[in-house]
Amino acid sequence: AQSVSQHNHHVILSEAASLELGCNYSYGGTVNLFWYVQYPGQHLQLLLKYFSGDPLVKGIKGFEAEFIKSKFSFNLRKPSVQWSDTAEYFCAVKGAGSYQLTFGKGTKLSVIP
């Protein structure tokens, strides 16, 4: 069975600080990887995705993630966070031939102005 591990439960940063959220997955095959963001009281929004090709993927709002196959990791990064990035971030994995998304437990990001 596939699983996703997010290393940090809650991260607190000051504005303009750099962000890296860790994500490791377990799956015995080709994977598709995603990061979703959930602002308070809102639905999940897709930040970025990886299906194949360049392991460094860029998403919306200045976020990027790097797929490192040897480490089963897909860490999310942003060079300079803003107060509006305060939200919960979920890493998710899906087998390439399957439909089901498996989510990590999420990381709450609080950005202090």
Add this chain to the structure above:
Amino acid sequence: AAGVIQSPRHLIKEKRETATLKCYPIPRHDTVYWYQQGPGQDPQFLISFYEKMQSDKGSIPDRFSAQQFSDYHSELNMSSLELGDSALYFCASSLVRYEQYFGPGTRLTVT
């Protein structure tokens, strides 16, 4: 751009009642998914449909059933509701097995 539509947005039911949640996918999307998110939890996959056929099944209780109709909208039927069913129910849609776009969710409260 058009998004996934879910109705109702909020629903309050009593124990042992039934509930029906509706989902309207993004136009031209042929796959619909249902997820359950408990308070402070990550979303858990329930079931999915591709071209009106069940395509995958997760941790969906036997008391729940779902289907996808000819216009691609989907309904999640929940019977004999329990307090533990109180959660946010998300629907998502995609084109085949590509990235999933989530709706705003239906918040179900069982009293």
